Amino acid sequence: MxxxxxxxxxxxxxxxxxxxxxxxxxxxxxxxxxxxxxxxxxxxxxxxxxxxxxxxxxxxxxxxxxxxxxxxxxxxxxxxxxxxxxxxxxxxxxxxxxxxxxxxxxxxxxxxxxxxxxxxxxxxxxxxxxxxxxxxxxxxxxxxxxxxxxxxxxxxxxxxxxxxxxxxxxxxxxxxxxxxxxxxKEVFALARIFNAEDTPKIFVLGGGKVHDTIRIIENLVRKRIADRILTGGLVAELFAASKGMNLNPKNMEILEKLGILSLIPRARKLLLTGAPIEIPVDYKVEVNGNVVEEPASKVTGVIKDIGSTTAEIYSSFIKDAKVVVLRGPMGVIEDERFKSGSKSVLKAALEGQGYVIIGGGHMVSALDKDVKLDSNKVHISTGGGALLLFLSGExxxxxxxxxxxxxxxxx
Missing domain, CATH: 3.40.50.1260 (Phosphoglycerate kinase, N-terminal domain)
Structure with missing residues (x-):
């Protein structure tokens, strides 16, 4: 049982x-x-x-x-x-x-x-x-x-x-x-998320499915499941905008077109409750076709990935975790130039001592093909919709x- x-x-x-x-x-x-x-x-x-x-x-x-x-x-x-x-x-x-x-x-x-x-x-x-x-x-x-x-x-x-x-x-x-x-295997992995003895629990949440992800974060915070929530992708941009950080008009326009700005009140409420949400301190951005790193306080290009300093900070949190759940990439991993953030957090999770749950999809594609995974330590979920609903508290x-x-x- x-x-x-x-x-x-x-x-x-x-x-x-x-x-x-x-x-x-x-x-x-x-x-x-x-x-x-x-x-x-x-x-x-x-x-x-x-x-x-x-x-x-x-x-x-x-x-x-x-x-x-x-x-x-x-x-x-x-x-x-x-x-x-x-x-x-x-x-x-x-x-x-x-x-x-x-x-x-x-x-x-x-x-x-x-x-x-x-x-x-x-x-x-x-x-x-x-x-x-x-x-x-x-x-x-x-x-x-x-x-x-x-x-x-x-x-x-x-x-x-x-x-x-x-x-x-x-x-x-x-x-x-x-x-x-x-x-x-799926149920065993899900049980680890609820096991009170397995702490700290780190959730790495990124990608573009922001409406789904904010539901997950609200549930994690309500049930006090996560010790830290590390954000990337458009999820991170939502929380940065909710903090009043200047992401420059180009990025704000992208968020508006995708209907993400409407989520700011919910994101702000989470931040005001003291939720353990981490946002990037720097980004990899694209400026006139060139890739540069910029601090979060001074973004001039279009955000495409977390920066190297953020990747180091996130990796240090992940290595000490007992359970790491990764859902959604840190950047636009379809472009090889913006894959490094996702690869860094995956590498930290695989090298750490904790149990790793990868929520399928894009995060799996960031894995190097020659990497051999220990099935006793790493679980790649087969259920997109099922995993989403579970993490959302349903x-x-x-x-x-x-x-x-x-x-x-x-x-």
């Missing part, structure tokens, strides 16, 4: 998963090109270890997942996904172009131990597009048709944990349920439902 806040989440070690028929919810929703080809199969690879473990325990495994949304170009069959799963498992994954019809149910009934079957895109079932409480979803056709065919349900799809849809929250109320290994329906399964099984 893993405790996250007031929830107790069962893992695959907590329920009997030997010679059973297991329904495994995975997230293999992948980028698709105009020809219908999968162009990034990293999510498919992520679930292989969970599937292999279930096969090795003599289970028959039925996979359920979604791809795109009805009406979108990437709303396609999962037939190609099945071929990639077969390649990485080195085992045939049977594909069934059905979800809850007689063909699918018969194939599930006939599935032998150690075999794997993938149902077609679960969003072919309209119920899967509805957000509703677990108790309501436990009564859907999807759950009623499939649940009687299984002995257990495993959710390995953390990236969908912020959704309250039947395949995510319905089954735990009617079947013995657990978090899969991908989900377990509940994740998938975890709530798994926790309910614990309650139900103990009754």
């Amino acid at each position: 893993i405790r996250v806040g007031d929830l107790t989440i069962p893992t695959m070690d907590d329920i009997d998963l030997h010679s059973k028929k297991v329904l495994l919810r995975i997230d293999i929703n992948s980028p698709i090109d105009e020809n219908g080809n999968i162009i990034d199969d990293s999510r498919i690879k992520a679930h292989i270890s969970t599937i292999k473990e279930l096969i090795d325990k003599d289970n028959s495994v039925v996979l359920i997942s979604h791809q795109g949304r009805p009406g979108d170009k990437d709303f396609v069959s999962l037939e190609e996904h099945a071929k990639l799963l077969s390649r990485y498992l080195n085992e045939e994954v049977i594909f069934v172009d059905d979800v809850i019809g007689p063909y699918a149910r018969e194939a599930i009934k006939k599935l032998e131990n150690k075999r794997v079957l993938l149902l077609d895109n679960v969003r072919l079932i309209s119920e899967e597009l509805i957000e509703a409480p677990p108790q309501q979803h436990a009564k859907t056709f999807l759950v009623k048709k499939l649940a009687p065919l299984f002995n257990a349900y495993v959710n390995d799809a953390f990236a969908t944990a912020h959704r309250s849809q039947p395949s995510i929250v319905g089954f735990p109320l009617v079947l013995p349920s657990a978090a899969g290994r991908v989900m377990e 509940k994740l329906p998938a975890l709530e439902a798994l926790s309910m399964s614990v309650v139900n099984s103990s009754d």
Whole structure:
């Protein structure tokens, strides 16, 4: 079991998963090109270890997942996904172009131990597009048709944990349920954020998603989770502007166009409460195509990255942390000239003694390709929206439902 806040989440070690028929919810929703080809199969690879473990325990495994949304170009069959799963498992994954019809149910009934079957895109079932409480979803056709065919349900799809849809929250109320290994790693990482013994906790928050990030900061401050919040990117510019610092008209114009200046009252309120928010003391800026460093008190160019002095200060904080959470880059990392700030804070986190959680996306792209990460110390989150909601203080329906399964099984 893993405790996250007031929830107790069962893992695959907590329920009997030997010679059973297991329904495994995975997230293999992948980028698709105009020809219908999968162009990034990293999510498919992520679930292989969970599937292999279930096969090795003599289970028959039925996979359920979604791809795109009805009406979108990437709303396609999962037939190609099945071929990639077969390649990485080195085992045939049977594909069934059905979800809850007689063909699918018969194939599930006939599935032998150690075999794997993938149902077609679960969003072919309209119920899967509805957000509703677990108790309501436990009564859907999807759950009623499939649940009687299984002995257990495993959710390995953390990236969908912020959704309250039947395949995510319905089954735990009617079947013995657990978090899969991908989900377990994510939940374990999230638990570290709440562990009171793991201090100091440093949050490095940057990037351009300022509206999302200020929600995160408000939650961290309200719950007194963060010992320091180090800002970069447009997030840092918002707090600098809120302090009344002169960022020059060019930068203020950019903030205004992006609708960020409207957040100044919220940022100012955070600063007035004494929130442990750090802003850069210098910046890398672009002036007439040239890269120069300027102090925060005298900015003349367009801000593109934190400066070297700020990078040193931030790195010194990070090296002493017990937990470091990094979400969003420090600068415009698409331009190699403005990547150094993000690389500096990442390097400090990886060289420090603390547990490191990297919030996916742009921060991952700042990692050097030859860097080998210690999985016991570094966690790269697979869940953008789910991680955002969690850090913002909102509940994740998938975890709530798994926790309910614990309650139900103990009754």
